[in-house]
Amino acid sequence: MIDAKGSFKEIESAVVRFAGDSGDGMQTVGERFTDTTAFAGNDIATLPDFPAEIRAPAGTLAGVSGFQIQFGSRQILTPGDAPDALVAMNPAALKSNLADLVPGGMLVVNSDAFKRANLAKAGYEQNPLEDEDLRSKYNLIEIDLTNLTKEALAECDLKPSDKTRCKNFLALGFMYFVYDRTLETTLKFFQDKWGKRLPVVAEANSLALKAGYNLGETMEVARNRYQIAKAPADAGRYRKISGNEALVYGLTVAGKKSKRDLLYAGYPITPASPVLEGLSALKRFGVKTVQAEDEIAAMGIALGASFTGNLAVCATSGPGMCLKSEFMGLASITELPLIICNIQRGGPSTGLPTKVEQSDLLQGMFCRNGDSPIPIIAAHSASDCFDTALEAARIALTYMTPVILLSDLYIANGSEPWAIPDLSTIPELEIPFANPEDEYVVYRRDPETLAREQAIPGQAGLEHRVGGLEKNEAGDVSYDPENHEKMTHLRADKVAAIAKSIPPLEVLGEPEGDLLVLGWGGTYGAICSAVGNLQAEGYSVSSVHLRHLSPFPNDLGEILGRFKKVLVAELNMGQLSMLIRSKYLIDAISYSKIQGQPFHVSELTKRFLEHLQ
Amino acid sequence: MTIATAEGPETLTKKDFTPPNEVKWCPGCGDYAILNAVQRTFPELGVARKDFVVVSGIGCSSRFPYYMNTYGFHTIHGRAPSVALGVKVANPDLSVWMITGDGDGLSIGGNHLLHLIRRNPDINVLLFNNRVYGLTKGQYSPTSEIGMKTKSTPMGSIDHPVNPLHFALGCEATFAARTTDTDQKHMLEIFKAGFEHKGTSFIEIFQNCVIFNHKTHDPVTGRENRPDQVLLLEEGKPLIFGAERNKGIRLNGLDPEVVSLEADDVSEEELLVHDPKRVNPAYATMLAEMQHPDFPTPLGVLRKIEGKEPYEDAVSAQLESAQSKGEGDLEELLVGSDSWVVE
Numbered sequence: 006m007i008d009a010k011g012s013f014k015e016i017e018s019a020v021v022r023f024a025g026d027s028g029d030g031m032q033t034v035g036e037r038f039t040d041t042t043a044f045a046g047n048d049i050a051t052l053p054d055f056p057a058e059i060r061a062p063a064g065t066l067a068g069v070s071g072f073q074i075q076f077g078s079r080q081i082l083t084p085g086d087a088p089d090a091l092v093a094m095n096p097a098a099l100k101s102n103l104a105d106l107v108p109g110g111m112l113v114v115n116s117d118a119f120k121r122a123n124l125a126k127a128g129y130e131q132n133p134l135e136d137e138d139l140r141s142k143y144n145l146i147e148i149d150l151t152n153l154t155k156e157a158l159a160e161c162d163l164k165p166s167d168k169t170r171c172k173n174f175l176a177l178g179f180m181y182f183v184y185d186r187t188l189e190t191t192l193k194f195f196q197d198k199w200g201k202r203l204p205v206v207a208e209a210n211s212l213a214l215k216a217g218y219n220l221g222e223t224m225e226v227a228r229n230r231y232q233i234a235k236a237p238a239d240a241g242r243y244r245k246i247s248g249n250e251a252l253v254y255g256l257t258v259a260g261k262k263s264k265r266d267l268l269y270a271g272y273p274i275t276p277a278s279p280v281l282e283g284l285s286a287l288k289r290f291g292v293k294t295v296q297a298e299d300e301i302a303a304m305g306i307a308l309g310a311s312f313t314g315n316l317a318v319c320a321t322s323g324p325g326m327c328l329k330s331e332f333m334g335l336a337s338i339t340e341l342p343l344i345i346c347n348i349q350r351g352g353p354s355t356g357l358p359t360k361v362e363q364s365d366l367l368q369g370m371f372c373r374n375g376d377s378p379i380p381i382i383a384a385h386s387a388s389d390c391f392d393t394a395l396e397a398a399r400i401a402l403t404y405m406t407p408v409i410l411l412s413d414l415y416i417a418n419g420s421e422p423w424a425i426p427d428l429s430t431i432p433e434l435e436i437p438f439a440n441p442e443d444e445y446v447v448y449r450r451d452p453e454t455l456a457r458e459q460a461i462p463g464q465a466g467l468e469h470r471v472g473g474l475e476k477n478e479a480g481d482v483s484y485d486p487e488n489h490e491k492m493t494h495l496r497a498d499k500v501a502a503i504a505k506s507i508p509p510l511e512v513l514g515e516p517e518g519d520l521l522v523l524g525w526g527g528t529y530g531a532i533c534s535a536v537g538n539l540q541a542e543g544y545s546v547s548s549v550h551l552r553h554l555s556p557f558p559n560d561l562g563e564i565l566g567r568f569k570k571v572l573v574a575e576l577n578m579g580q581l582s583m584l585i586r587s588k589y590l591i592d593a594i595s596y597s598k599i600q601g602q603p604f605h606v607s608e609l610t611k612r613f614l615e616h617l618q
Numbered sequence: 619m620t621i622a623t624a625e626g627p628e629t630l631t632k633k634d635f636t637p638p639n640e641v642k643w644c645p646g647c648g649d650y651a652i653l654n655a656v657q658r659t660f661p662e663l664g665v666a667r668k669d670f671v672v673v674s675g676i677g678c679s680s681r682f683p684y685y686m687n688t689y690g691f692h693t694i695h696g697r698a699p700s701v702a703l704g705v706k707v708a709n710p711d712l713s714v715w716m717i718t719g720d721g722d723g724l725s726i727g728g729n730h731l732l733h734l735i736r737r738n739p740d741i742n743v744l745l746f747n748n749r750v751y752g753l754t755k756g757q758y759s760p761t762s763e764i765g766m767k768t769k770s771t772p773m774g775s776i777d778h779p780v781n782p783l784h785f786a787l788g789c790e791a792t793f794a795a796r797t798t799d800t801d802q803k804h805m806l807e808i809f810k811a812g813f814e815h816k817g818t819s820f821i822e823i824f825q826n827c828v829i830f831n832h833k834t835h836d837p838v839t840g841r842e843n844r845p846d847q848v849l850l851l852e853e854g855k856p857l858i859f860g861a862e863r864n865k866g867i868r869l870n871g872l873d874p875e876v877v878s879l880e881a882d883d884v885s886e887e888e889l890l891v892h893d894p895k896r897v898n899p900a901y902a903t904m905l906a907e908m909q910h911p912d913f914p915t916p917l918g919v920l921r922k923i924e925g926k927e928p929y930e931d932a933v934s935a936q937l938e939s940a941q942s943k944g945e946g947d948l949e950e951l952l953v954g955s956d957s958w959v960v961e
Contacts, residue, residue: 044958190956244957254952261948268708281771290948293707293933298733302700305693305730309673309704311690313712317704331694339691425952443925462689462705462712465668470683472692473676482641482684 020085024092033073048234052084064126074471078234082530086605091140115153139146157216171213178217222334230563246423248387249415253283261432270306280320300325304332314461320346337377344403360601361415366578381412382535385529390422446481455499514547521568535609543614630661637687648799648825655805675722679746682717696727699734710930720761735789737929748827756830783906786820793819851918856889
């Protein structure tokens with residue numbers, strides 16, 4: 006620790022968590038801290054963590070909303086296990102977050118909020134700030150946020166209640182001081198958001214932010230300040246991006262690259278709604294969006310548009326996938342291209358709508374009646390959602406099939422820096438429609454991909470019918486037993502043929518050894534970090550992270566065979582593990598977590614180590 | 619009718635819309651008559667064969683697309699409205715026809731039909747009403763009358779039936795009509811009127827199920843009953859019916875009443891004059907509620923109003939407006955407003 010006021014301690018990374026009431030603006034503050042930090046050139050990963058209720062009763066444990074960010078001068082792959090600094094806006098936020106704070110960590114509290122009523126709501130019999138144990142264990146910084154905000158905004162023409170709502174930015178300003186952030190990005194945000202419409206609000210928030218920063222300078226207790234250098238990164242242009250944003254951009258680019266109109270049909274559902282909202286704002290790119298009456302209709306609209314030659318997309322979450330399953334079967338038997346994104350959340354049923362889980366893999370595999378395989382791919386980070394969207398479009402159009410794209414709440418809402426790609430380097434995705442000059446046979450297949458050709462309404466001479474009844478190659482309804490078996494195999498063989506187009510898997514670490522950790526989806530950062538730590542200590546451990554979950558890449562079996570043990574780590578009861586065991590007949594070890602929270606690097610490291618000793 | 623195509627003028631006939639495959643409805647099914655009427659209507663519409671799309675759900679009626687030599691999509695139970703909407707939004711130039719039944723459209727698909735009608739895309743909906751589930755072999759349907767005995771209602775149905783036209787009008791249909799499988803000429807006339815209407819055209823067709831609900835509509839449309847039990851709606855003409863054309867519908871307060879022009883000494887001027895263009899839905903709803911045996915059952919166009927923008931037009935208008943200053947720059951979109959450069 007360095008005592009001199011205004012001097013800095015150079016650190017490699019830090020984890021900061023903002024926690025408060027749902028109405029305290031913790032997500033807003035977290036987002037602003039993220040923007041500023043990304044702009045400062047640090048690597049970042051974030052974890053917004055909020056309740057399903059929009060405004061649970063104020064001051065209660067149920068209403069606590071949090072936002073965690075890890076940032077550093079090194080590569081940051083996760084939002085961090087435990088915060089180094091916690092900002093708690095009320096007793097409930099303190100109670101539900103304190104256990105995570107590292108010993109000696111900075112604890113910033115809004116002391117105004119620690120009054121009898123709030124203490125009671127949080128279940129405190131005594132004021133925890135008076136607890137000597139707490140005071141000695143952490144670096145407690147009590148700030149009278151509510152009153153200081155009122156004073157800072159004394160001259161503002163706002164109602165007193167509106168003034169106190171700015172207190173989150175006073176707290177943010179203080180944390181900017183602690184971590185040596187500049188205020189410009191946030192001040193610009195205020196201007197852009199409110200400058201024209203509500204200039205008094207822009208002014209009030211700016212004053213609060215500055216007051217918080219200045220408070221740091223004058224406050225003796227805030228003598229610990231930290232500096233974090235820029236993270237090394239390849240040359241290029243970067244921006245901060247969340248998984249849902251990346252998905253929106255990826256789909257839009259896929260539409261352009263396929264030379265088809267992009268049509269998106271959706272129904273509001275957490276955490277997929279930002280995809281509907283994001284694409285709805287892109288009409289200037291010719292994107293058509295329809296907010297359907299329900300999840301079923303969204304699929305129907307998309308499938309109708311696909312039949313008519315659009316690149317058609319739906320996004321939903323687990324419960325919506327249940328409703329879409331009958332239409333998935335229809336898309337499978339009619340062999341029409343369609344992208345179905347599932348932004349997974351905790352299940353079953355309504356489950357944990359605002360918490361992360363990876364428990365819809367087997368649903369994607371098996372939710373339909375009949376033998377109806379549908380390819381499944383998964384994104385492994387926020388920015389990877391962009392690439393995954395392009396891959397989904399490639400598979401859907403090349404193989405004339407619906408594709409399930411799995412994302413999850415953690416990467417959908419979390420943010421990270423993204424090296425903005427050069428559009429000219431992204432391959433074209435154009436698959437021509439049937440040539441009206443040629444004879445059209447509805448289910449005649451390309452010998453390589455086994456895909457049928459698509460003819461669309463408006464093409465003269467190619468009129469044909471599709472539907473849910475089994476067809477023969479000519480496209481006529483057929484109840485012939487042998488034909489049904491043949492067509493069932495062809496549909497399965499076609500999906501299996503996708504494996505031939507998947508590039509070789511990347512093994513992180515040595516290509517053989519004692520332990521292979523297998524993962525998929527949003528656990529990438531945590532698994533890579535844990536495996537990397539153990540490798541640095543000399544352990545024989547490697548990892549593979551799967552993008553393609555159905556079909557599996559052709560080289561997966563061989564890679565699994567090169568390791569003494571295979572451990573599958575996933576946020577469910579062992580779904581990938583089950584698929585791996587059944588397909589490769591190996592005794593895969595399952596490590597699962599079903600708490601609505603991402604893996605911590607420390608827990609994975611500990612578990613992997615158990616299998617290395 | 620002759621249509622101008624890229625390859626020159628094309629004259630279409632019923633034969634052009636008849637595919638080679640065998641039609642597999644029960645002999646005597648009313649669906650044959652409807653198929654015939656649609657195959658006779660399509661050549662008359664001035665639309666190229668390539669631009670027709672027939673979309674259906676599940677049920678006997680929903681096999682329809684397989685019997686039309688156009689683009690067609692036989693979808694899943696109740697969900698045809700969503701697929702039809704997707705087709706229309708993807709390509710507004712197509713002539714989209716949706717085929718459904720009383721079970722498909724009003725039971726499992728009731729929600730979708732509500733939302734299709736309220737959005738008002740230019741789609742023609744033909745709802746075959748035979749008041750029974752045929753393909754599943756004879757259970758009562760949402761339009762079956764109370765007391766109807768079927769295998770699933772051995773003591774008689776206790777469900778209050780839904781009135782398809784009242785439902786459509788409740789969804790604020792801009793076009794609502796009724797016709798019957800027993801009248802080719804009338805079907806052609808109504809299908810053409812539906813086609814000409816810009817917006818969702820909802821057409822209920824009384825259809826006979828020869829196996830499970832034979833002659834269900836006979837009390838109204840049977841040869842002998844029809845003159846006295848059908849009220850043929852003609853725009854601008856008074857509501858007159860009867861074999862002798864001596865009965866009419868007069869308004870008594872807010873209620874319709876059947877009057878005899880002779881016995882009640884009522885003049886034609888006192889009768890209601892049919893005007894499907896009334897914006898207030900009360901009149902069309904009153905017609906929809908006139909049912910056997912208390913009233914003659916109206917056949918024809920109950921409602922036909924303009925001024926409600928079809929859904930696909932609104933979609934196109936927003937796209938055009940958003941692109942009025944040129945298409946968006948994809949590179950600019952990806953870069954966003956807060957990017958930074960690493961040297």
